[in-house]
Amino acid sequence: MFGIVRPCTHRLGERFKTEWMAHLCGLCLALRGDHGQFARIVTNYDGLLISVLTEAQSGPAPGARRTAGPCPLRGMRTAAVANGEGARLAAAVSLVLASVKVRDHVADRDGLLARAPIAAAARRVARGWDRAGARTGAALGFDTAVLLDAVDRQTDIEALAGPGTPVLVVTEPTETATAAAFAHTAQLAGRPGNAAPLAEAGRYFGRLAHLLDAVEDRSADAENGAWNPLTATGTPLAEARRLCDDALHGIRLALKEVEFVDGGLAHRLLVHELRTSVDRAFGSRSCGHTAMNAVGQGGGFGAPPQGYGQGGGNPYGGGPYGGNPYGGNPPGGGQYGGGQYGGPHGGGPHGGGPYGGGPGGPGGPGMPPQKPRRGLLAGCAVAVGLFCTCQLCCTEHEGPWSRKKRDAWCDDCDCGNCNCDCCNCCDGGCCDCDCGCS
Numbered sequence: 001m002f003g004i005v006r007p008c009t010h011r012l013g014e015r016f017k018t019e020w021m022a023h024l025c026g027l028c029l030a031l032r033g034d035h036g037q038f039a040r041i042v043t044n045y046d047g048l049l050i051s052v053l054t055e056a057q058s059g060p061a062p063g064a065r066r067t068a069g070p071c072p073l074r075g076m077r078t079a080a081v082a083n084g085e086g087a088r089l090a091a092a093v094s095l096v097l098a099s100v101k102v103r104d105h106v107a108d109r110d111g112l113l114a115r116a117p118i119a120a121a122a123r124r125v126a127r128g129w130d131r132a133g134a135r136t137g138a139a140l141g142f143d144t145a146v147l148l149d150a151v152d153r154q155t156d157i158e159a160l161a162g163p164g165t166p167v168l169v170v171t172e173p174t175e176t177a178t179a180a181a182f183a184h185t186a187q188l189a190g191r192p193g194n195a196a197p198l199a200e201a202g203r204y205f206g207r208l209a210h211l212l213d214a215v216e217d218r219s220a221d222a223e224n225g226a227w228n229p230l231t232a233t234g235t236p237l238a239e240a241r242r243l244c245d246d247a248l249h250g251i252r253l254a255l256k257e258v259e260f261v262d263g264g265l266a267h268r269l270l271v272h273e274l275r276t277s278v279d280r281a282f283g284s285r286s287c288g289h290t291a292m293n294a295v296g297q298g299g300g301f302g303a304p305p306q307g308y309g310q311g312g313g314n315p316y317g318g319g320p321y322g323g324n325p326y327g328g329n330p331p332g333g334g335q336y337g338g339g340q341y342g343g344p345h346g347g348g349p350h351g352g353g354p355y356g357g358g359p360g361g362p363g364g365p366g367m368p369p370q371k372p373r374r375g376l377l378a379g380c381a382v383a384v385g386l387f388c389t390c391q392l393c394c395t396e397h398e399g400p401w402s403r404k405k406r407d408a409w410c411d412d413c414d415c416g417n418c419n420c421d422c423c424n425c426c427d428g429g430c431c432d433c434d435c436g437c438s
Contacts, residue, residue, distance in 0.1 A: 003045030004212050004281075007273045019265045023051045023090075025068055026082025030091040035132045039095065042129065046209065047094030050185055052266050053198065054086025057189035059261030085188045089140050093181050095133035096147045099126035103151065108226040142184045150177035158227060163234040168243070170229040171210040178206030197257035201270065204247040204254070208274065211240055211247075212281040237282070244278045371403040 009017045027048045031039040055064060066083040070076040103126050105111075106119045113119050130148060137144040150173035161170050182202025186194035214229045215237070221228035230240055252271050260266065374382065379401035386400060399406050 003047070004209050004277045005045050005049065005269050005273050006277065007269065008276075011276075012268065016265050016268055020048075020052075020269075021074075022065065022080055023048045023055075023082045023087070025071070025074070025079055026087040027051055027090045027094065029068060029081060030083075030087040031094065034088065034091055034136050035095065039091075039129075039132065042094050042098035044094050044097060047090045047097060049205075049266075049269060050090035050093055050181055051082050051086040052269060053182065053185040054084075054089065054188050055082065056260045056263045056266040057186065057191045057194055057258070058086075085140055086185065088136055089142060089181075089184065089188060092133040092136035092140070092142065092144060093147070095129040095136075096144055099129040099133070100147075100151050102126040102129075107155075108221075108224070110224075110226075140184075141187065142181075146180045147177045150174065158229070158232070161229070161232050163232075165233045167211070167229055167233045167235040167240070168207070170233065171207045174210040175203040175206035178209065179203040191259060194258045197254045201251045201254035201258070204250040205270070205274075208244055208247045208251075208278070211244055212277060215240055215281045241278075241282055244282075248275055248278065373403060374401050376401075 007020065009020075012020060024043070024045075028040050028043045031043060058064075061084070064082065064084055065080040068079055068081045070078055102122050106113050106122050106126075109119075113122055130144075133147075134144045154170075154173040157170055157173065179199040179202035182205065183195040183199035186192055186198050210229070217226075218228055218230055220226070222231060229235070230237070248271075251274065255263070255267060255270060373379075382398075383400035398404070
């Protein structure tokens with residue numbers, strides 16, 4: 001699975017998680033339905049944005065969802081998945097994106113692709129995906145030639161680029177291709193007036209995709225001697241971050257011009273989750289304007305707010321936890337530490353929360369009884385079952401022995417980045433906050 005928009009399901013919330021999975025599974029099944037089982041390997045996170053944008057503009061329609069059968073990646077559960085032209089267009093775009101990625105790896109002679117027979121086979125597969133994407137695109141009125149033309153021009157541009165070449169010259173083909181794909185969702189949804197702002201959002205998204213890929217591959221490309229747009233053009237990381245932040249701002253402004261029926265998920269993915277992707281690529285975990293000061297300097301949090309330094313200006317004491325009114329460091333523990341309610345393990349009248357012996361503790365009326373641990377052999381049998389059905393790596397699951405809820409191994413959870421509550425209104429797609437939170 002590849003793509004730059006990789007949302008944490010915990011951060012999406014129940015509503016958006018369900019919708020996002022519906023589009024992801026819908027894309028996967030559209031690939032299987034139109035192009036066979038093998039095509040499902042090109043399912044990617046960025047391609048499903050096409051399906052999300054189409055439905056966000058047209059709204060729920062009869063036949064927009066269908067019930068899919070059990071799947072290992074859903075823990076062998078059925079689910080309502082996206083169905084229709086948006087999912088099929090997403091499949092066509094995903095095939096072309098995958099063919100581009102394969103060609104890129106062949107050109108860089110990555111791994112086994114450095115061997116001529118394997119590289120030749122990979123090129124044949126990529127050409128097949130190009131033709132398959134073109135067939136589906138033509139059926140939906142979308143000419144994938146604009147995507148393939150971008151690939152051809154990309155090769156020529158990279159051959160001519162060198163120190164001093166603006167990096168945006170290198171990203172232009174990707175911008176043009178994604179702009180065309182985003183704009184066509186307006187035609188599928190019957191809202192041609194949305195084509196211009198969606199093309200603008202797509203152009204900025206293509207810029208982000210190209211730059212973030214370059215940032216993430218920069219070290220590996222240098223080690224392997226592969227071509228990298230930032231290294232080739234001499235673009236510093238600080239400049240790349242500035243261009244990414246400008247693109248984020250451009251996407252936000254463009255989406256405000258789009259007429260959505262329900263733009264909640266589209267806003268969440270293209271505004272908040274994209275910022276998280278940028279922070280992830282640059283190794284920061286905070287807003288872009290603070291991370292700018294730390295790019296290349298070992299951090300992404302910027303300077304601490306005034307009054308929160310190491311000295312006595314910290315309202316909670318000199319150290320990071322000293323004098324915390326919610327802890328128990330100073331004598332008496334502050335207002336809540338070690339007093340009436342205790343800390344998380346304290347001994348107040350409420351039993352210190354989940355670990356105490358009062359009403360809030362295990363076995364009390366506030367918590368359900370815990371399931372007993374499985375034995376060694378039973379746990380091994382469950383572990384094998386979870387592994388063979390991909391639940392260990394792809395879905396939230398119950399621990400084989402402990403029976404506690406566990407996150408998927410592939411779930412790179414980076415929750416907790418947002419320091420405000422402004423995003424609660426995103427359920428209605430109306431969030432206009434400028435906090436930059438993820």
